[in-house]
Amino acid sequence: xxxxxxxxxxxxxxxxxxxxxxxxxxxxxxxxxxxxxxxxxxxxxxxxxxxxxxxxxxxxxxxxxxxxxxxxxxxxxxxxxxxxxxxxxxxxxxxxxxxxxxxxxxxxxxxxxxxxxxxxxxxxxxxxxxxxxxxxxxxxxxxxxxxxxxxxxxxxxxxxxxxxxxxxxxxxxxxxxxxxxxxxxxxxxxxxxxxxxxxxxxxxxxxxxxxxxxxxxxxxxxxxxxxxxxxxxxxxxxxxxxxxxxxxxxxxxxxxxxxxxxxxxxxxxxxxxxxxxxxxxxxxxxxxxxxxxxxxxxxxxxxxxxxxxxxxxxxxxxxxxxxxxxxxxxxxxxxxxxxxxxxxxxxxxxxxxxxxxxxxxxxxxxxxxxxxxxxxxxxxxxxxxxxxxxxxxxxxxxxxxxxxxxxxxxxxxxxxxxxxxxxxxxxxxxxxxxxxxxxxxxxxxxxxxxxxxxxxxxxxxxxxxxxxxxxxxxxxxxxxxxxxxxxxxxxxxxxxxxxxxxxxxxxxxxxxxxxxxxxxxxxxxxxx
Numbered sequence: 205x206x207x208x209x210x211x212x213x214x215x216x217x218x219x220x221x222x223x224x225x226x227x228x229x230x231x232x233x234x235x236x237x238x239x240x241x242x243x244x245x246x247x248x249x250x251x252x253x254x255x256x257x258x259x260x261x262x263x264x265x266x267x268x269x270x271x272x273x274x275x276x277x278x279x280x281x282x283x284x285x286x287x288x289x290x291x292x293x294x295x296x297x298x299x300x301x302x303x304x305x306x307x308x309x310x311x312x313x314x315x316x317x318x319x320x321x322x323x324x325x326x327x328x329x330x331x332x333x334x335x336x337x338x339x340x341x342x343x344x345x346x347x348x349x350x351x352x353x354x355x356x357x358x359x360x361x362x363x364x365x366x367x368x369x370x371x372x373x374x375x376x377x378x379x380x381x382x383x384x385x386x387x388x389x390x391x392x393x394x395x396x397x398x399x400x401x402x403x404x405x406x407x408x409x410x411x412x413x414x415x416x417x418x419x420x421x422x423x424x425x426x427x428x429x430x431x432x433x434x435x436x437x438x439x440x441x442x443x444x445x446x447x448x449x450x451x452x453x454x455x456x457x458x459x460x461x462x463x464x465x466x467x468x469x470x471x472x473x474x475x476x477x478x479x480x481x482x483x484x485x486x487x488x489x490x491x492x493x494x495x496x497x498x499x500x501x502x503x504x505x506x507x508x509x510x511x512x513x514x515x516x517x518x519x520x521x522x523x524x525x526x527x528x529x530x531x532x533x534x535x536x537x538x539x540x541x542x543x544x545x546x547x548x549x550x551x552x553x554x555x556x557x558x559x560x561x562x563x564x565x566x567x568x569x570x571x572x573x574x575x576x577x578x579x580x581x582x583x584x585x586x587x588x589x590x591x592x593x594x595x596x597x598x599x600x601x602x603x604x605x606x607x608x609x610x611x612x613x614x615x616x617x618x619x620x621x622x623x624x625x626x627x628x629x630x631x632x633x634x635x636x637x638x639x640x641x642x643x644x645x646x647x648x649x650x651x652x653x654x655x656x657x658x659x660x661x662x663x664x665x666x667x668x669x670x671x672x673x674x675x676x677x678x679x680x681x682x683x684x685x686x687x688x689x690x691x692x693x694x695x696x697x698x699x700x701x702x703x704x705x706x707x708x709x710x711x712x713x714x715x716x717x718x719x720x721x722x723x724x725x726x727x728x729x730x731x732x
Contacts, residue, residue: 205476205491205509206553212259217546218250219534221522222277225252226295228316231324232526234261236277240303240645248275251324259549264324267317273328276300276308280346280359282415284313284391296348296357299341304636305377307340307364311389331391336398338387339364343409351418351444358420358442359387361408363428381407381428386440388449403438403453406430410463414475416496418442423494423503424480426463433482435459439501458503462488468554470529473497476506476554478531479523487521491554509552529555620645624659625685638662639671647671653686 212219220238226249227233234250241248245263253260266273279300285293294315300308311331318325344362348355363379365371371378384404389396411425422438437459443450465480465488475494482488491508494501515521515535523533531552621632630646639647639661647661649671661671664684674681 205507207509207512208257208551208553209512210254210257210259210549210551212546212549218261219547219549220277221520221534222301223524224276224279224281224297225524225526225532226281226314227527229319233264233324235275235297236279236300237275238277238303239275241275247273247326249273249326254551264326267325267327270326270328271312271330273297273312273314274302274308276302278342279308280344280362282346282348282357284348284355284357296346298338298346298359299344299362301342307342309338309340331394333389333394333396335396336385336387337396338385338398339382341382344382345411345413345422347413347415347420349415349418349420349442349444351442354444356442356444356449357389357391358415358440359389360384360413360420360422360440361411361425363407363409379428381409383407386451386453388442388451397449399451401451401453403455406434408436411436412462412465412467412477414467414494414496418444419499421496421501423477424460424462424465431484433461433463435461437501437503456501458501460492460503466523466525466531467494468525468527468529468531470555476529477503478508478552478554479521479533489516512550514548515550526551529553620648622658624648624657624663625683628660628663630660630663639668641668641672649674649681651683651686652680653682657683659683 218237219234222238223234223236225232226235232252232254234252235248237248247264247266249264249266250261251264253262276297277300280296280298282296283293284296294313297312297314298308298310302308311333313329313331315327316324317327338359341362341364344360346357346359348357361384362382364382366375366378366380383400384407385398385400386404387396387398406427406429408422408425408427412423414421414423418441420440420442422436422440424433425436426433437456439454439456441452441454443452460477461482462477462480466478467475468478469475473496475496477492477494480488489508489511491506492503493506494503515533518535521533521535523531526532531554533550533552534547535550537546537548621630622628624630635646641647648658649661649664649666651657651659666674
């Protein structure tokens with residue numbers, strides 16, 4: 205094993221615990237930044253350009269028919285192929301934390317639709333499920349199994365917020381282990397079925413899962429309920445006959461007490477396990493080799509790299525599998541650094557250069573890695589971050605497209621985060637979306653008074669229906685401060701007089717003429 209330090213160019217603060225990596229056609233893409241995306245890269249997905257031990261991040265694009273993909277940290281993620289030997293694949297993303305610390309229960313499919321030397325375009329589709337839909341969570345795993353010519357996804361573990369009925373003011377944001385249910389997801393028919401197996405008694409999170417053919421191996425993990433890292437090793441076997449699927453679980457010996465470890469694949473049957481924690485205040489510096497052969501698993505200790513003093517003595521670490529036997533590791537930078545939240549990064553290569561040209565492996569891996577976001581909890585919490593197959597490769601694109609945080613405007617003083625009125629309560633540090641159309645910025649509307657000024661729709665007490673109507677209609681809007689003044693300055697519009705058609709003159713009735721006999725009869729009745 206070899207350890208190489210890489211330097212980042214002006215944007216290392218985006219790489220925080222909780223990020224994920226995707227690998228498409230030999231290129232590595234970063235997903236899951238901390239905070240909402242900015243204008244320089246509204247998609248929040250970047251190409252990692254690594255060359256000459258320098259790491260640069262370049263924004264990518266999404267197709268017009270894509271749905272919105274929020275920056276999710278600590279999601280479950282794996283690749284999906286039509287069959288075990290297919291070349292084309294896409295990624296499944298489930299769950300994770302949004303920048304507002306809300307948990308997602310959505311499932312996205314992301315694929316690369318076009319690639320040029322300067323532009324990468326992705327397509328993202330949200331999938332709807334029926335049946336036993338898994339609740340919103342993070343710290344879990346998802347894998348794809350293949351059996352009898354069929355494919356299904358298997359989801360297990362994770363953490364979620366305490367149910368609303370059990371929350372108090374003190375425990376409002378507390379998390380608990382999800383039930384140890386195994387979810388079998390059929391994306392072809394959009395249905396999901398959960399299974400409770402007697403061998404799985406406690407909920408787990410930040411475990412390692414490795415899938416091969418119709419079998420998934422679950423290793424390690426952390427249980428919040430017992431605050432332990434039991435040396436678990438489970439074998440899930442999924443049989444997909446014509447009828448109902450069959451799911452069985454076997455408890456195997458030889459597990460490892462570890463959480464938040466990283467797994468990278470070095471051959472068709474060999475994996476390397478690095479990183480993680482063996483207790484709340486102790487990192488795991490040992491490495492292991494995992495061999496899958498003849499429907500068996502073997503875990504042996506291997507010689508690790510020469511860890512640097514910074515890595516040995518750091519309070520936390522995090523990272524992700526880059527594929528092809530490489531791992532991207534990060535440790536917190538010194539407190540005296542000029543750039544806040546900056547980190548140091550290393551690439552750990554677990555196999556020799558002569559092995560890097562081997563054919564692409566077909567087995568999928570999905571695991572979690574090191575330390576919990578320091579802004580959310582203590583430094584020695586389990587990592588809430590996922591790792592999965594990806595590989596590091598340099599991409600010779602124009603450096604002019606490199607993302608640079610210094611190019612971003614300061615939105616804390618101008619733009620969306622202004623004080624629009626005396627009663628404005630929009631704050632960049634505490635704001636959460638109010639309207640369904642809001643993503644990472646508050647909705648604003650232009651007041652037409654004088655030269656015009658922008659106000660927050662929420663501060664003006666506008667309903668979502670009225671906001672949509674004003675945005676679609678070509679009318680002027682006046683804020684609460686200027687609406688009365690505008691009414692006083694308005695003059696009545698000149699109304700054109702309507703021309704009424706001339707009335708026809710009434711025709712005079714002619715006197716009725718009576719005959720002589722009628723006159724006599726009338727006079728007779730009058731004097732009787």
